[in-house]
Amino acid sequence: MLRNVKYSNPETIADAVALLGEYGEDAVVISGGQSLMPMLRQRLADYELIVDINEIEDQDFVTVDGDDLRIGCLVRHADVANSDTVAEHCEMLAEMAAEIGDTQVRNRGTLCGAIAHADPAGDPPVVAAALDAEITSQGPDGEQTYDGSTFFHGFYETALGKNEIITEVSIPVVESPRGAAYQKYEPSAGAYPTATVAAVVELDGDVVTDATLVTGAIEPGPTPMPDAESHLEGETLTEALVTETAEQVGDGSDPMEDSDGSVEFKREITKTLAKRALVTAIDRAGGNIE
Numbered sequence: 243m244l245r246n247v248k249y250s251n252p253e254t255i256a257d258a259v260a261l262l263g264e265y266g267e268d269a270v271v272i273s274g275g276q277s278l279m280p281m282l283r284q285r286l287a288d289y290e291l292i293v294d295i296n297e298i299e300d301q302d303f304v305t306v307d308g309d310d311l312r313i314g315c316l317v318r319h320a321d322v323a324n325s326d327t328v329a330e331h332c333e334m335l336a337e338m339a340a341e342i343g344d345t346q347v348r349n350r351g352t353l354c355g356a357i358a359h360a361d362p363a364g365d366p367p368v369v370a371a372a373l374d375a376e377i378t379s380q381g382p383d384g385e386q387t388y389d390g391s392t393f394f395h396g397f398y399e400t401a402l403g404k405n406e407i408i409t410e411v412s413i414p415v416v417e418s419p420r421g422a423a424y425q426k427y428e429p430s431a432g433a434y435p436t437a438t439v440a441a442v443v444e445l446d447g448d449v450v451t452d453a454t455l456v457t458g459a460i461e462p463g464p465t466p467m468p469d470a471e472s473h474l475e476g477e478t479l480t481e482a483l484v485t486e487t488a489e490q491v492g493d494g495s496d497p498m499e500d501s502d503g504s505v506e507f508k509r510e511i512t513k514t515l516a517k518r519a520l521v522t523a524i525d526r527a528g529g530n531i532e
């Protein structure tokens with residue numbers, strides 16, 4: 243059961259930020275509530291005031307602006323999964339959102355909330371890191387922007403400043419000769435993943451000019467794999483190259499052992515996911531693996 247807590251549903255981001263400033267660490271933002279409510283019910287967190295941002299108008303946009311796909315802070319996972327705009331401009335994001343939790347979680351949970359929450363097993367942080375999304379917030383010092391590749395600092399920690407609210411996430415449009423894909427292993431339907439991999443590649447013909455490989459769920463936050471990326475970059479695509487790179491992703495990882503599996507199990511799963519993600523990303527980029 244929840245303890246008594248005050249509730250406010252401001253009509254603007256500025257009013258929400260002001261309330262956070264007034265109550266300091268005793269206030270918390272709620273968007274989808276899919277992570278916050280379980281924490282409050284289990285008394286893992288305790289606040290005097292809940293600042294509900296769901297009544298704020300015009301924050302549920304999904305729009306393409308130049309080379310960027312912009313997603314507002316009240317866009318739900320289901321909206322991302324079902325959006326033709328997202329499917330056309332960043333297929334990886336749509337496929338990731340479609341596999342989050344269950345129907346209720348997808349209908350209420352928000353992309354921006356998941357990025358703010360930075361659950362080590364969360365899917366959106368991995369994709370935001372791999373695509374180097376631009377994360378925009380409003381706070382006491384006005385608007386701030388953060389790079390997705392450096393935003394996540396491990397277990398539920400981010401670069402987000404005190405009393406800041408993420409207002410939107412902007413993702414560079416992915417189109418050939420760039421391709422991106424996301425793969426995850428979940429122990430049962432609707433459960434958080436045990437291991438995930440996001441792959442982004444850019445090609446010049448059959449040569450890889452740029453690669454980003456990020457693992458998720460096995461370490462405290464999204465984890466880039468620079469050695470595996472270097473192994474791929476500048477090389478001509480072959481089946482052997484893709485397999486070796488995927489193996490490097492697994493071998494180069496440092497998984498946490500827990501009830502979901504041993505270090506070795508997670509490394510092996512990660513290799514398989516990396517290979518699948520790479521093959522799909524290369525295909526989407528328009529490449530052929532010999």
Ligand SMILES: Cc1cc2nc3c(=O)[nH]c(=O)nc-3n(C[C@H](O)[C@H](O)[C@H](O)COP(=O)(O)OP(=O)(O)OC[C@H]3O[C@@H](n4cnc5c(N)ncnc54)[C@H](O)[C@@H]3O)c2cc1C
Pocket residue numbers: 270271272273274275276277278279280315341342343344347350351352353354355356358359361363364365366406407408409432433434435
């Ligand atoms: C049964 C279950 C299964 C799930 N499975 C998965 C899964 O497979 N993969 C996955 O990625 N996630 C999963 N989730 C989590 C889900 O994706 C949540 O939606 C997400 O973690 C948080 O988004 P939210 O909008 O619900 O945030 P909330 O629960 O409202 O808030 C979470 C935290 O983020 C902060 N916050 C929220 N919005 C903002 C904002 N705009 N700016 C600043 N801070 C903000 C809150 O203050 C709070 O600290 C699951 C949840 C449940 C209950």
